[in-house]
Amino acid sequence: PEEDLEKHFEATIERDQRIEPRDWVPEGYRKTMIRQIAQHAHSEIIGMQPEGNWITRAPSLRRKAILLAKVQDEAGHGLYLYSAAATLGADRADLTDKLINGRQKYSSIFNYPTLTFADVGVVGWLVDGAAICNQVPLCRSSYGPYARAMIRICKEESFHQRQGFELLMTMMRGTEKQREMVQEAVNRWWWPSLMMFGPPDADSPNTAQSMAWKVKRHTNDELRQRFVDMSIPQAEALGVTFPDPDLKWNAERGHYDFGAVDWDEFKNVLKGNGPCNAQRVAHRRRAQEDGAWVREAAAAHAAKKGASA
Numbered sequence: 001p002e003e004d005l006e007k008h009f010e011a012t013i014e015r016d017q018r019i020e021p022r023d024w025v026p027e028g029y030r031k032t033m034i035r036q037i038a039q040h041a042h043s044e045i046i047g048m049q050p051e052g053n054w055i056t057r058a059p060s061l062r063r064k065a066i067l068l069a070k071v072q073d074e075a076g077h078g079l080y081l082y083s084a085a086a087t088l089g090a091d092r093a094d095l096t097d098k099l100i101n102g103r104q105k106y107s108s109i110f111n112y113p114t115l116t117f118a119d120v121g122v123v124g125w126l127v128d129g130a131a132i133c134n135q136v137p138l139c140r141s142s143y144g145p146y147a148r149a150m151i152r153i154c155k156e157e158s159f160h161q162r163q164g165f166e167l168l169m170t171m172m173r174g175t176e177k178q179r180e181m182v183q184e185a186v187n188r189w190w191w192p193s194l195m196m197f198g199p200p201d202a203d204s205p206n207t208a209q210s211m212a213w214k215v216k217r218h219t220n221d222e223l224r225q226r227f228v229d230m231s232i233p234q235a236e237a238l239g240v241t242f243p244d245p246d247l248k249w250n251a252e253r254g255h256y257d258f259g260a261v262d263w264d265e266f267k268n269v270l271k272g273n274g275p276c277n278a279q280r281v282a283h284r285r286r287a288q289e290d291g292a293w294v295r296e297a298a299a300a301h302a303a304k305k306g307a308s309a
């Protein structure tokens with residue numbers, strides 16, 4: 001009976017054990033997991049675009065090889081995550097359809113342009129840094145396939161973050177013009193990076209339930225604060241500043257205070273009005289349409305092999 005199944009589900013969560021694909025889950029849990037995992041997968045796939053923009057223009061063979069590897073990693077992350085969503089009964093083709101028709105979200109951060117090569121470094125340092133901060137706790141998320149995917153993803157994200165930081169260190173040791181490029185890129189990416197953690201807790205409709213189900217292990221504001229605290233010594237080591245006059249150490253709280261995030265900008269980007277939303281979705285749609293013949297051919301081949309077996 002459903003009551004026993006529900007008790008078993010609650011007890012599994014309570015004991016900090018993992019929910020697995022064979023287990024019964026309440027419909028709300030299934031919906032939440034599909035929503036979060038799909039959105040995460042879409043972010044990885046759309047996230048290939050801003051950096052992919054620089055592959056053909058990387059300044060050296062070494063930088064190009066690193067960037068190629070990184071962008072390919074993002075594709076891999078998207079694929080593990082779509083597979084994790086499939087264990088909950090979601091269909092990958094349907095998820096992609098929802099993405100290109102604007103019915104599912106992807107991270108706000110990927111709607112900003114990468115204007116100079118310094119952006120490649122800053123995206124690695126701050127954007128992947130924020131992603132790690134948000135995703136390391138998700139390795140303990142209650143849904144097994146998601147939590148396990150997150151372990152490998154976090155290892156690869158750490159490499160991405162380091163390559164970004166190392167790229168910026170190199171530029172900071174270069175010319176005055178290069179140092180200016182880095183600072184200018186930091187100025188553009190800092191606030192959008194803080195928005196990656198989602199709305200403030202008071203305006204986050206999903207946090208309470210997701211915390212209760214141990215899908216999320218920390219609230220949006222907790223992780224945003226953790227990110228601010230860890231980024232400041234890194235900025236000092238690099239020799240850049242963040243564009244926030246209110247950033248200062250608060251000894252009483254044991255954290256850095258920071259200024260108000262522009263939540264109107266965040267909402268506007270979520271509505272589709274960020275600088276690159278239309279371009280990102282159009283590009284994804286084109287790739288999906290251009291790849292249709294490959295999917296059809298693969299399906300026809302599989303059907304033929306199946307018939308002859």
Ligand code: ACO
Nearest residue numbers: 040043044105106107108131195196197198204205206207
């Ligand atoms: N960009 C786009 N949408 C966002 C963002 C963001 N930065 N932050 C929150 N939202 C959306 C939520 O998805 C939710 O919309 P929905 O109900 O239509 O799905 C709405 O805003 C309200 O937010 P919350 O109630 O706080 O939503 P949630 O509890 O899901 O928390 C969070 C949002 C923190 C992003 C969570 O979903 C999460 O940890 N996801 C996994 C990590 C992830 O997706 N990372 C992608 C970027 S990193 C990368 O790919 C390199």
